Amino acid sequence: MTTLVAATAVAAPAHAATPPAAPYTALSIDGTPHSWWHQGARVYDQTNGSTFTATPAAGDELTFRADRDSDNWTFRMAPPTGTSWSAGTTYQLTTFPAADKAFIDVSHAGATCDEAPGTLDVREVTRNPETDALTGFAATFLISCFSSYHDLRGEIRWNSGVPYAAATTDVMSHNFGDRVVGSAPVSRTITVTSTGPAAAQFGTVRFPTATTAFTVTADTCSGTTRAHGETCTVTVSAAPTKLGGEWTFLQLPDNTALGQRYVQLGVNGLDSRTSGISPSSLAFGDRYIAETGTASAVTVTGTSATPTTFGAATIGGDDPSSFLVTADTCKGVTLAKDQTCRVEVAPRPAGRGVRNATLQLPNDSLTTPRTVPLSVNGVVGAKGTYYPVAPARIMDTRTGNGAPKAKIGPNGTVILQVTGRGGIPSSGVGAVVLNVTVTEPTSPSFLTVYPSGRAKPTASSLNFQKGWTRSNSVTVAVGTGGKVAVNNLTGYAHVIVDVLGFYASDSTHLYTGLGLGGQFHPVPPVRRFDSRTSGLGKLPAGNQVRLGISYGSDANWRMRAVVVNITAVSPSSDGFLTAWNGEWPEPKTSTVNYRAGTVTPNLAVVPVRHCYDCPWSSEFPTFGVYTHKDTHLIVDIVGFIDDGGLADGLRFDPRTPTRIVDSRVGQGLPANLGPGTTGTVTTPGSVATEGTEALALNVTAVSPTNDTFLKLWPNGIGGIDRPDVSNLNATSGQIVANAAITQVGPTDQFNIYNHSGTTGVVTDVVGTFWRYPGTASGPTAQGVTGDASRTPPALRDQPTPSYVGR
Numbered sequence: 127m128t129t130l131v132a133a134t135a136v137a138a139p140a141h142a143a144t145p146p147a148a149p150y151t152a153l154s155i156d157g158t159p160h161s162w163w164h165q166g167a168r169v170y171d172q173t174n175g176s177t178f179t180a181t182p183a184a185g186d187e188l189t190f191r192a193d194r195d196s197d198n199w200t201f202r203m204a205p206p207t208g209t210s211w212s213a214g215t216t217y218q219l220t221t222f223p224a225a226d227k228a229f230i231d232v233s234h235a236g237a238t239c240d241e242a243p244g245t246l247d248v249r250e251v252t253r254n255p256e257t258d259a260l261t262g263f264a265a266t267f268l269i270s271c272f273s274s275y276h277d278l279r280g281e282i283r284w285n286s287g288v289p290y291a292a293a294t295t296d297v298m299s300h301n302f303g304d305r306v307v308g309s310a311p312v313s314r315t316i317t318v319t320s321t322g323p324a325a326a327q328f329g330t331v332r333f334p335t336a337t338t339a340f341t342v343t344a345d346t347c348s349g350t351t352r353a354h355g356e357t358c359t360v361t362v363s364a365a366p367t368k369l370g371g372e373w374t375f376l377q378l379p380d381n382t383a384l385g386q387r388y389v390q391l392g393v394n395g396l397d398s399r400t401s402g403i404s405p406s407s408l409a410f411g412d413r414y415i416a417e418t419g420t421a422s423a424v425t426v427t428g429t430s431a432t433p434t435t436f437g438a439a440t441i442g443g444d445d446p447s448s449f450l451v452t453a454d455t456c457k458g459v460t461l462a463k464d465q466t467c468r469v470e471v472a473p474r475p476a477g478r479g480v481r482n483a484t485l486q487l488p489n490d491s492l493t494t495p496r497t498v499p500l501s502v503n504g505v506v507g508a509k510g511t512y513y514p515v516a517p518a519r520i521m522d523t524r525t526g527n528g529a530p531k532a533k534i535g536p537n538g539t540v541i542l543q544v545t546g547r548g549g550i551p552s553s554g555v556g557a558v559v560l561n562v563t564v565t566e567p568t569s570p571s572f573l574t575v576y577p578s579g580r581a582k583p584t585a586s587s588l589n590f591q592k593g594w595t596r597s598n599s600v601t602v603a604v605g606t607g608g609k610v611a612v613n614n615l616t617g618y619a620h621v622i623v624d625v626l627g628f629y630a631s632d633s634t635h636l637y638t639g640l641g642l643g644g645q646f647h648p649v650p651p652v653r654r655f656d657s658r659t660s661g662l663g664k665l666p667a668g669n670q671v672r673l674g675i676s677y678g679s680d681a682n683w684r685m686r687a688v689v690v691n692i693t694a695v696s697p698s699s700d701g702f703l704t705a706w707n708g709e710w711p712e713p714k715t716s717t718v719n720y721r722a723g724t725v726t727p728n729l730a731v732v733p734v735r736h737c738y739d740c741p742w743s744s745e746f747p748t749f750g751v752y753t754h755k756d757t758h759l760i761v762d763i764v765g766f767i768d769d770g771g772l773a774d775g776l777r778f779d780p781r782t783p784t785r786i787v788d789s790r791v792g793q794g795l796p797a798n799l800g801p802g803t804t805g806t807v808t809t810p811g812s813v814a815t816e817g818t819e820a821l822a823l824n825v826t827a828v829s830p831t832n833d834t835f836l837k838l839w840p841n842g843i844g845g846i847d848r849p850d851v852s853n854l855n856a857t858s859g860q861i862v863a864n865a866a867i868t869q870v871g872p873t874d875q876f877n878i879y880n881h882s883g884t885t886g887v888v889t890d891v892v893g894t895f896w897r898y899p900g901t902a903s904g905p906t907a908q909g910v911t912g913d914a915s916r917t918p919p920a921l922r923d924q925p926t927p928s929y930v931g932r
Contacts, residue, residue: 144355145323146171147172149286150264151284151286152172152282153171155169155199155278155280156279157277157278158276158278159388162277163271166294166295168194169321169322170194177192178193180285182259185205188204189201189203190263190282190284199233199234201230201231202230204229206227210251211251213248213251213264215247216246217247218244219241220242230242230246230267241269244268244269245268246267248263249286250264262285263285264284264288264290265282279382280384281383289322290382291326292326292383293322293380293387294319295316295317296316299389300314301393303393303394304394305366305396306396307398311363313362313364314364316389318352318358318387319357320352320353320356324381325354326351326382328349328350328358328380329348331348333374333376333377334377339365339368340391342360342361343361345361347359366393369493372392373392376388376390397430398432399489399490399491399493401461401489401491401496403496404427406499407500408485410500410502413503415507416474417507417509418473421450421453421472424468424469424471424485425467425468426496427461427464428464431463433460434460434491435489436460436461437458437488437489439486439488440485441471441484441486442483442486444483445476447474447476448476448502448504449472449474451471454469455467477900478506480503482499482500482501484497485498504899505900506770507632507633507636508634512629512686513627513640514627514686514687515549516549516733517626517717518547518624518713519548520544520624522620524565528543534613536616537614537615539613540612540621541609542578542609548625550628551628551635554630554635555604555628555629555630555631556632556778556780557778558610558627559600559731560600560624561598561599561624561715562597562599563595563596563623564595564621564622565619565620567590567592567593570591570616571589571590573586573588573612574587574613574783575588575600576611576613576783577782578604578606579605579606579609582611582613583784583890585783587600587863591860592617597717597728599729599730599731599864601629601893603781603892622716630643644686644770646776646777647767648869649918651691651849652849652921653761653762654762656759656760657760664696664698665751665756665929666756667755667756668753669929671759671929672708672740672927673708673761673927675748675766675924676746677919681766681919684768685734685766687732687734687766688747689729689731689764689765689867690763691760691864692705692727693759693852694725695757695759697722698756698757699722701755701757704717704751707734708735709735709750717732726855729853731767734747742925746925771901774903776896778894781813781891781894783891784813784891785890786807787807787878788886788887789886790828790888795878798886798887799879799887801834801884802882803880804848804877805877806841806878807875809821813894818870820894822865823867823892824866825863825888826861827854827856828861828887828888829860829885830857830858830860830886831858831885833857834858834880835852835853836852839868839876840871840876840877843869843872852881853866858883
């Protein structure tokens with residue numbers, strides 16, 4: 127029995143109707159809101175035109191049917207097999223005759239279902255004293271239908287003197303519909319009617335779950351007793367406090383078989399500030415990884431009478447790094463109805479495969495932020511990859527090749543067409559790798575090579591003394607029209623330029639037959655060959671040393687070029703070295719120009735080939751270094767270029783030469799470096815942008831007090847200490863430059879070591895290398911083969927070098 131709570135004051139009940147008189151023949155049905163079978167309350171009795179049929183049968187079976195209008199219920203019941211009904215007994219129910227449970231079969235207008243589990247609480251049984259046949263019956267039932275819910279409760283009376291309580295509500299549910307959050311509440315009054323011969327007793331009305339949308343604002347039911355036909359009311363107000371639908375039940379406890387009245391309540395909260403977004407999502411399709419694609423716009427339109435104010439658009443969700451907000455006219459804007467603003471989003475995939483994120487548009491409505499799903503499929507592009515070409519001479523002022531046939535004079539500049547010449551494509555070129563040589567200079571000076579169409583930078587590419595023939599590797603971005611500028615500071619000098627390869631500015635070459643270019647893999651610098659200790663003696667004039675290298679099978683077969691520092695030591699006379707893939711004949715270009723008795727280095731990117739006529743396995747990539755005159759030769763490996771598919775490769779971002787170190791004026795280093803001294807350089811943030819892992823440099827030793835050499839290596843990377851090899855050799859009093867590539871540590875720092883004497887150090891950055899997400903190890907490395915660790919490739923067993931003549 128439900129506990130009832132009395133109220134201190136109640137309203138007068140409505141006028142009572144004439145209740146059914148005993149003996150009672152009636153059926154009350156109460157279906158819960160969850161019931162598949164029947165929802166709501168209904169009473170069949172003598173006062174409302176209902177008709178009944180009761181048919182006793184053998185074994186105390188009773189079939190009881192109630193009809194009202196076009197509706198009917200039939201209950202077929204029997205006690206456990208071999209027993210008779212007993213008043214005061216509660217029977218468990220089953221849907222087939224059984225010895226331990228009562229049998230029941232119920233149909234509603236011909237429809238039936240599994241009525242068990244359930245109970246039948248028999249209240250009264252009367253019989254004919256002569257035949258023992260049933261003549262009266264009273265019971266309270268609880269039955270289920272296809273579920274664990276107690277779908278149906280009620281009372282059965284046939285010729286019974288046992289009264290019962292019953293009640294109905296005028297609605298089983300009420301939906302208040304769409305209501306603006308914060309608007310005035312609306313109300314609905316629910317009428318409850320007592321429908322049984324026994325008075326209905328009501329407890330305190332309640333909501334079974336916490337709700338902020340509904341309140342009871344009037345109540346004449348709680349704690350009252352209502353006779354047959356009497357009514358009471360409960361008024362409920364709805365005022366949503368949040369967006370979306372909210373549902374609950376109003377429950378009024380009572381003394382009926384069900385134990386309470388249920389009314390389901392619903393309301394849908396709306397926002398007073400609304401806006402439309404078109405399109406509702408942005409799908410960018412295939413885009414190149416780490417490249418910013420074409421932006422698409424989202425238009426926001428005010429759609430409500432109440433204006434909406436927007437904040438700054440942001441990117442959130444799973445992979446926000448794959449998208450950029452490129453324009454935002456909504457920030458700080460208040461949109462009235464039909465006014466618009468725009469936000470533009472560009473894709474920049476952070477890795478391979480589908481990348482998802484969300485454009486977020488914060489605002490002062492309840493729907494904040496408004497969101498737009500974003501998607502893009504990252505595919506591998508070619509931007510920043512390297513394409514080696516067969517060395518080719520594209521400028522020689524001695525012959526008029528690529529420039530007037532004359533020395534370059536004081537502050538003279540030659541504009542050199544690079545693209546479309548010497549194997550370099552006419553488009554899709556971001557930077558070129560050149561070997562620049564000066565010869566017959568009339569005074570000490572330096573060359574500056576820079577993109578045409580831009581202001582001449584404060585930087586040097588090649589320093590030289592009067593009368594020198596000297597070369598240096600120069601990586602330079604191409605400028606207007608695919609050209610570069612070559613400037614000589616003072617005096618007059620012939621200049622020779624050989625082109626060795628290029629870095630792609632876009633993915634054009636994926637579709638021109640060149641395919642995907644290579645990525646740079648820095649390695650701990652290691653000396654691959656030193657003729658002074660090899661036992662082979664000086665490299666004879668007209669010969670090459672053929673070198674094979676090994677970084678493991680996968681790297682070996684993917685390698686396209688090696689990055690080496692090549693040094694001529696104590697040549698017998700003036701001459702030059704040429705580095706190439708070693709296949710005769712050698713190209714008519716130079717890599718290192720040396721003078722007799724000097725130590726002359728140069729950085730070079732040298733194509734490799736798999737040599738099938740070498741004494742070692744064809745697995746090893748090989749290259750050769752040819753000498754014009756007898757000389758000792760040193761070859762140090764600082765990295766290699768792959769075919770674009772090896773994990774954790776770096777790509778190149780060219781820039782106008784930028785000076786970051788000049789120890790003479792305290793820039794980058796506080797002072798000139800003394801003997802055995804290491805200086806640490808912090809790369810400016812304007813140069814080492816996010817993701818930078820290595821720098822392409824031109825390093826100059828300025829007027830050292832002794833013969834010396836410089837070494838560069840990253841600061842703060844575990845396992846990489848000061849290398850055993852040098853980047854630059856300089857003679858006392860000279861100004862000598864050499865190209866270099868060095869990794870930077872986690873704080874964008876690198877070290878410079880000076881061996882002997884005191885020297886000024888000047889360093890210019892010509893570009894940066896960054897780890898490409900499309901082949902980076904980790905989650906973004908799907909599809910990448912080979913070693914996926916971030917550890918630099920390790921040198922393996924090397925083939926024995928050999929001297930080979932033409």
